[in-house]
Amino acid sequence: MTNHKQGVYQSQLDHKSKMIARRRTKRRFNPRIFIDRTIETTAIVSLLLTGFSGLVAMGCWGLEIIDINANPNIIISGWQQQKSICLGAMLVSFSAFLGTSLIGASFSIQRDKF
Numbered sequence: 001m002t003n004h005k006q007g008v009y010q011s012q013l014d015h016k017s018k019m020i021a022r023r024r025t026k027r028r029f030n031p032r033i034f035i036d037r038t039i040e041t042t043a044i045v046s047l048l049l050t051g052f053s054g055l056v057a058m059g060c061w062g063l064e065i066i067d068i069n070a071n072p073n074i075i076i077s078g079w080q081q082q083k084s085i086c087l088g089a090m091l092v093s094f095s096a097f098l099g100t101s102l103i104g105a106s107f108s109i110q111r112d113k114f
Contacts (some may be wrong), residue, residue, distance in 0.1 A: 035107070043100040057084040057086035 064079035 039104040046096040053086045053090035068107045
């Protein structure tokens with residue numbers, strides 16, 4: 001009987017020590033890491049969006065040329081409007097990339113205390 005009680009008591013101690021270990025490994029929210037990761041994610045997403053918008057704009061440009069050559073009576077086609085939208089999105093996303101890169105660089109310079 002004493003072995004059973006010792007086993008139960010040991011398992012309770014193991015359970016408590018695991019709970020204490022979990023409390024010690026719990027991380028606190030660090031706003032600096034959150035800001036750095038947000039800036040990095042925004043820069044990467046805006047750069048990808050710039051590339052995809054540029055590809056779509058070039059595709060619309062090619063389809064606009066094909067459409068004009070196929071039917072010369074139509075002056076303005078829908079491809080020209082799509083191309084303008086994609087070029088505008090490309091400009092906005094590239095400026096977002098430049099802005100987030102500048103903010104990230106200024107934060108890193110501020111932390112390094114140049």
